[in-house]
Amino acid sequence: MTIKSPEDVKRVARWVISDIFQEDSQIENAAKVNQLLQTWLKGWELEKLESIEKRLRALEEERRG
Secondary structure (H helix, E strand, C coil), X not given: CCCCCHHHHHHHHHHHHHHHHHHCCCHHHHHHHXXXXXXXXXXXXXXXXXXXXXXXXXXXXXXXX
């Protein structure tokens, strides 16, 4: 299983939640999985924010230019 997008994070979360409710499994791993998914999402968000800031700087420089 790979995580390459927020949709993948949702898929993993749904899978763990489903296991908890349907099979009473994954309960001991849920907090760990949640923390890892949150860490992945934070990194993804920071990457996107850096991209937006870079494009904004380029637009601002273009306007001044």
